[in-house]
Amino acid sequence: MRCAYYDSGVCRSCTLIETAHDVQVADKQAHLEALLSEAIGERAGGIAWEAPLMSAEQGFRTKAKMVVGGTMDAPTIGILDDAGHGVDLRGCPLYPEPLAASFPVLARFVQVARLEPYDVPARRGELKNVIVTLAPNGELMARLVLRSTEALTRIQKHLPWLLDELPSLAVVTANILPEHKAVVEGEREIVLTERASLAMEMGEVVLHLRPQSFFQTNTAIARELYAQVAGWVDDAAPTTVWDLYCGVGGFALHCLAGGRAVVGVEVSEQAIESARLSAEELGRAGREGADDAVFVAADATAWALAQELVPDVVIVNPPRRGIGAELAGWLEASGAGTVVYSSCNAVTLAKDLAAMPSLRPVRGRLLDMFPHTSHYEAVVLLQRG
Template sequence: MQRGPDHPLRCEYHAAGLCFSCTLIDEPYSRQVADKQRAIAALIDPLAPGLRWLEPRLSEQLGFRTKAKMVVAGTVDEPTIGILAADGSGQDLRDCPLYPPALSSAFAPLAAFVTRARLEPYSVPLRTGELKHVLVTVAPDGDLMVRWVLRSTEALARVRKHLPWLLEQLPRLAVASVNVLPEHKAVVEGEREIVLTERETLAMTVNGIDLHLRPQSFFQTNTEVAAALYRQAGAWLEAVSPDSLWDLYCGVGGFALHCAAAGREVVGVEVSEQAVASAQRSRDERLAADDATMESVTFVADDAVGWASRQRGAPAAIVVNPPRRGLGEELSRRLEESGAEAIVYSSCNATTLARDLAWMPSYAAREARLFDMFPHTAHGEVAVLLERR
């Protein structure tokens, strides 16, 4: 892939008609961002007279993805690592330039591992085989997490046997696991995870804070832009200076840990027990390092909607970072009635964001900012500061 100062990028996979994941790659990056913000603003602005849009936070155009979800296809001796073609065969994307070298350099050893451990790639047309995906995450310091998604544990012994060889090939491999996905359906992973290494978490250092990712933890795939998103939320809340804060859908604690302040009571709520365990570990490590801002930070494993509805009172401020489905009516109306002074809403789906804002008429959207997590696609993350009227 080649680029000019503001010209469309050329990707050889895209040019050859082999991959169309980057749907906007033929457009200059400045136009991509302008169109993305225009589309989001068209949904939000009618609900927010006087809303101030901050300058978009741009992304690197190459090497920005720190997580790869690769389909494994082909044969044991000639595996492909990439995506599926229209006919169900594998299309290798090992040279996709969206991945940084620290991540993409792992693909060749991982392909060799498929052959060495005799992991038969899964065939979608035939519904045969064991290995469906290989998921790779790289931390800012270069450490790696690798997960093999298998249909059963039949090959588990072979994975264990040959793992020492892979550790020699990939010295930065810190966490390795097998995920079991027996169903014949188009999902990336199953519920069962078997960790194969002594380390169980990958430390993603963001703005000087270690966020611990377990194999099934959600984390933004664009770490640099995610760091800017956390800083923005922290800056908004610093101006409001609330004495208490809820972080709903807190994940591994990114917003809660970044928005903590001495004397501020922070509660992070996340349904995933693994994510909460990771968030607690990050908090405990900072407490051990005499970080006084962590003294009043707690995390709860619970459904955000149910937990918020059971609370009698409300904090001075709330951060919400829901999945694409948004908050929904019940939680939006709970926040509307909360009396919180400010809400920071981080959304990956402007349509559900606009819907939720309509259920919170007591809050005025003051500032908003686009965070371009996914260059060359129509997807974007937008954060909005809401203040009580």
């Protein structure tokens, strides 16, 4: 992939862009296998590795977290330079056309609604970031990250203009981030449209994505990841499945088959609301019986440790920090026959697997979730004994 921003030195976020895509993925596979071999020794030799799942080289990112800089009359949508000034990246080739087409309209909305971009060095202004997500059906969700609610009245006044100019925009929210710190969004979310979620069509399952719910940035690879895990779960033929760190319920809802009961656990209330809505649409919610999905808003570790019964299969999909010693210790001692571990950080994956010596890794796959960077997704199937 060629990128004018990279070639000119304007943006160097894609650190591996000069390396051929297939070489990038081969190097990541070697890195993953080396980490696991170092952490778990000969157990790593028993993994049957499937061929890495390759992403498209460009146009694959379906979620954009863009910093707003410049001025009200000449806003930038992109990143900040080393001095904290806005750098416009509206033409970044990582984004598919329907998503990229929203950037100029959102920039124009800054002018129309008179939204002052936040000046990081001066610590003044209102609009910090725009976060835009593209659904498979072409609909968009735009979140305006603001320092306060000062501009909220103007945003609401001019929102009809934005919706007319960008008909694919289905959800608009204001996220309030008053603190001056290096985070993308705040805790408070104000929904400004009638709809509050995007429908993410993932084959037979439709996942409802609310503003503060986590979802993979590469939807095409996420769809394949869900299918991969569902296939492994089907092979295990369980009657009970737990999906810990379930997010909006992607793994749980894809594993509903064969008369099994599934429980998803996630700390985010918004994500659990989304998962329950998806389950209701599938007719699989709330009965705690076979062919049913129950979703619980709770800390995954605390919830698991409090249960008396142990499921046949446990799926874990933790954040970068991994599952940690406490949950790894519980899984090791639990007697659960099958564990599926999906990870965005192979370092913590390796550490966690080392803490579960009774669970033998038997299958694995690398997913090219983040081309042109050193990051990747990996999924490992573990069986007891």
